[in-house]
Amino acid sequence: MIHFTLNGEEIGTDAPPDRRVIDLLREDLGLTGAKESCGAGDCGACTILVDGESRLSCLMLAAQLEDREITTIEGLANGEELHPIQEAFVQHGAIQCGFCIPGMALASVDLLNRNPSPTRTDIRHGLAGNLCRCTGYRKIVDAVEAAARLRENE
C-alpha cells in the first residue's frame, strides 16, 4: 500500500509502484482535473503540487507519492469558495477551452508561493512549463498579476 495525503485527506492505494501518478489520479481515483497531453514533461497539463511544489505527474511513479502531500486542482477551492487564483482566472477571462487550466492554476499557485510579487516577465518565466493553445497567455498573465496584487493587499 502507498500512503499519502491527497487534498488534505490521508489515503492509501494498492496501485503498482510503477504506475504513473497521472494514471493513478485520473483512472484509479477519478480525479480527472490533471490532464495528459504530451506525456513527456513538456506541456504541463499534468501539473500537480507535491509538498507544495509543482511537479509533472506524467513523470512520477506511484511509489514516489509515499508520505507526500499532494494537491490537485480538485483540492484548490475551499468547498464552494474558489481559490484566489481560480477567481482571478475567471474574472480575467483567462480560460477558453480549459484544458491547460488545472496545470496552469497549480503552476500559478507554486509561482506566487515562490515569488509573491512577480513582474509580468517573472510570471511568463514562472509559467514556462505550461502550454496553452487557446489564449495566447495574455489574460493568464493578467490573472496571475491580479491575484498577486490581491494577495499582497491581504
Added chain:
Amino acid sequence: MQELWDILEREPKAAIYAGGTDLLVKLRGGLLDPPALVCLERVEALRGIRDHGEEIFIGAATSHRRILEHPAIGEHFPVLAKAIAVLGSPPIRHMGTIGGNIVTASPAGDTLPPLYVLDAEVEVASPAGTRSVPVCDFILGPGSVNLEQGEVLAGVRLRKAPVWQIHHYEKVGRRKAQACSVASLAALLALSESGTVKRARLAWGSVGPTVVTSGEIEEALIGKPLTRKAFEQAAVMARRAVSPIDDIRAGADYRRHVAGALLFRLTV
C-alpha cells in the same frame, strides 16, 4: 546508501533515476525496458549542497531548483547558476537533478558547459568506496558515461576560484524555455587591469557529441581587448573546433556559425 547497494545487488540491471525528467521520458518512448527501476530522490546521502570552504560538493540527487536557490552557487559559480536558470521549466527544475543531467550526458545538457569551465570533478560511489573523475573524462559520448554496473554518481565537486571577472552562459534555442539548445557557450574570463583577457575558460554545448573545449582558443584570447575585432580570430577557430550535426532543431551550418558568434557576446 547501504539500502541502495543491497537493492542494486538484487537488481543489477535496474535503471536508476532521481527526477525522472529524462529516464521516464525514455521509458515511455520505449527506448528502455529495464527489469526494475530505482528512484534516488529521497536518498539523503546523495542530496544537498555542502560548502567545505575551498570547495563545494553538490549531491547528485539535488534538484536544479535547490541548486539555484543556494546562495553559495550564485556567489561562487554564477556560470552554473545562469545555466540552471534557463534549464527546462519550473517543474522540470523542481524534479530534475544535476546528477541526472550529467549521467544523461546529452550533447545539449545545460549544466555541462559550466561544469567543464569550472573544472568540476564528479564523485562516483560503489559499495567498494568512491572515486573522483574530472567531468570531461567522466562523459564519454552522447548518453555515455564512465559508470560501471553497481556504481552510482554521488555528486559534483566544484573548487572555488575567485579569479574570474566575467561569468557568461548563453544557450541558443528555438524557444526561451524548455529548449534543447542548438548551441551554447559557457565562458569564464579573467581580465587584466587594462581590461584585456588574462585568462579564459570556454566550453561549447550542442555542437559536438560532447562538450567542446579548446586550450588553443583560450590561449588565442589572452592579451585581447573585449572587442569584436579582437575576437574575430577566436570565432574562426571556434567554427573549426566544433563538430555539429543536422537535426530537427537546427542545421550543422547554423550551429557552426552560432558557435563562433557566441564569442562576440563577450565583447562590447
